[in-house]
Structure formats: structure tokens, C-alpha cells
Amino acid sequence: MASPLSPAAMIEERPLISGGFVYRLTAGVAFLAALTVAISVGGHWLGEKISLAGHTTDTKPISVTIGDDTMRLAANTIRFPSERADGTAERVDLYLTWPQMQGYSEADRMRFDDISQSSSLLFLQISQSTMSRDMSGRLEPIYSQLMDGAAYAGPFGLTAHRLRADAGYNGEILLTAPRSGETEYVVRCLLPSSPALATSGDCQRDVKIGRDLSVLYRFSSNQLGDWRTMDAAVQNFVNTRLVDKAGPVATAVGGR
Numbered sequence: 001m002a003s004p005l006s007p008a009a010m011i012e013e014r015p016l017i018s019g020g021f022v023y024r025l026t027a028g029v030a031f032l033a034a035l036t037v038a039i040s041v042g043g044h045w046l047g048e049k050i051s052l053a054g055h056t057t058d059t060k061p062i063s064v065t066i067g068d069d070t071m072r073l074a075a076n077t078i079r080f081p082s083e084r085a086d087g088t089a090e091r092v093d094l095y096l097t098w099p100q101m102q103g104y105s106e107a108d109r110m111r112f113d114d115i116s117q118s119s120s121l122l123f124l125q126i127s128q129s130t131m132s133r134d135m136s137g138r139l140e141p142i143y144s145q146l147m148d149g150a151a152y153a154g155p156f157g158l159t160a161h162r163l164r165a166d167a168g169y170n171g172e173i174l175l176t177a178p179r180s181g182e183t184e185y186v187v188r189c190l191l192p193s194s195p196a197l198a199t200s201g202d203c204q205r206d207v208k209i210g211r212d213l214s215v216l217y218r219f220s221s222n223q224l225g226d227w228r229t230m231d232a233a234v235q236n237f238v239n240t241r242l243v244d245k246a247g248p249v250a251t252a253v254g255g256r
Contacts, residue, residue: 054081055104055112063243064092067128069210070243077103079123091127098122098223098230101237118200119220122230126238129214135206136183143174143186156225158185175203177227185231189221198222205231209238 058075063086065071071092078084079093097108098120104112111117133141146167154160158175169188177185189203202221209215217234 053113055109056081056084057105059103062086064089066091066126067212069128069213071126071238071241072243073241074103076105091125094124094126096122096124096237098219099226099233101233115200119198119222121200121219122234123201123218124234124238125216125218127214127216129208129212131214134208134214135186135188137208139176139184139186147174155191156227158187158224158227175224179228185227187227189224191221195222207231207235209235210242213238 056076060075061072062075062078062084063070063072064083065088073092073094075084077094077096079095083089083092095104095112096102097111101122102108111120131138143161143163146163146169148162148164151159151161154173154175158177161174161176163169163172163174170190172188172190175187175189179185187203187205192198192202198221200220201218203224204216204218206214206216215234215238219230223230
């Protein structure tokens, strides 16, 4: 009669690491590796998106029609992503470096992202005209009726006019200057007590361009010394991007 097996002998011998465990371990390592790659790629993509914060360096031309006017604008000059689409629009918002008149680029990233440097930007809002006159044309029929007290010398050769408290301009000053062969220059500003307190939108002026466009542009009071060249540059920037519907584009389009 065979002797009974010892308890040790009755225990089935199995490998310390089973095939199933090895398979599950390998699959887990592969999954973690794939996850690491995904996080790396996704993190890089997300990091780029966060750093761009709605900006784009793309200079492809966008064709925008507002009323009877069509413009071709570089994508990186258009401020909001929702407006970077071909077609008809009620308005388009632009931002440009001053005095270069360029759109967003990696080289100028901090000028767009750092609020302390935003005084070197111009902000344009282009829409269909709702008034028959631009700001210069409104000087005599409208603004002259709202002036309060005597005019006085303003900065950079401009004449300053206070506006009545009940006119709704909340402390804005009207600045004017005659121009040879042109209508009088007119701009409204909230002049800060110190240049250090200036913002990117202290001053605003609107001009009529094209068939029926109103171009409202805002800039820092720290740039008031450039009022002559700035007004010409803004008008030239928009005029050279207008499309003649009966012919080709007026000029090449770019972010510069």
C-alpha cells in the first residue's frame, strides 16, 4: 500500500509568475506607455493653444464682406477666432502693432499677451456706417454744440475742448487740429493724469472708408504724438485691403 502523500507533495507546483500575469503586466506597461505619449502630445498641443490664447500666426487671407465693401485681411490681424472666416459679417475686429501695422506673430507675442505692453497696439473695429458723417464731419454739427468753456492748448499741437457733463462722454476731452487740404482732425480721449496710467484704449477716432465702411480705431494716449502718421496709416491699411468687386484685389494681402 502506497504511503500517503505528504502535504507538501499535494501542493500543485505553479510558476512564481503565471503567463496570465505576464500578459496583463505587458498590456499595462503598453497602456502606460501609450498614455505617456498621449499626454506628451496632448500637453504640447494644449500648451500651444493656451499660449496662443485665441491668437494665430497664420497669415492666410480671409475675405470679409461688410455691406457693399469686401476686404481681404490676413488671419493674424483679426482679433477674434470666430471672425476668421470667409463670408458676410456685420463687423470685423482687428489688432495691429504700432507703428509696424502687423498682426500677431511669435516675435511680437509679448506685445499682445502682456497688458503692460498693450499701449503699442492699435485696435480697429470695421463695420457698416450708421451715420452719414465720420468724427471729423461731426465736429461742426454735433461736437461744437457740446463744448463746455473755452478751448485750450492740448498735447502735440492739438486743441483741447471740454465736453458738457450732461453730454454722456464721461470726462472725455475732444482734441482737434486743422489739416491742409483735409477735414479737421478730431479724436476723443480720456487723458490720464500720468503716462504710467495710460491704457490701450484711451483715445478713439472713426473714419469713413470705401463705399460705406466706418473704421473705429482705438489707441493709447501715449501714442498721441503720432496722430498724423497714425491716421494716415490706418486709412492706408484698410484702403489697400479693399477688394474692387469689378476687378482684382487692390493690393497683396499679408500680416505686415
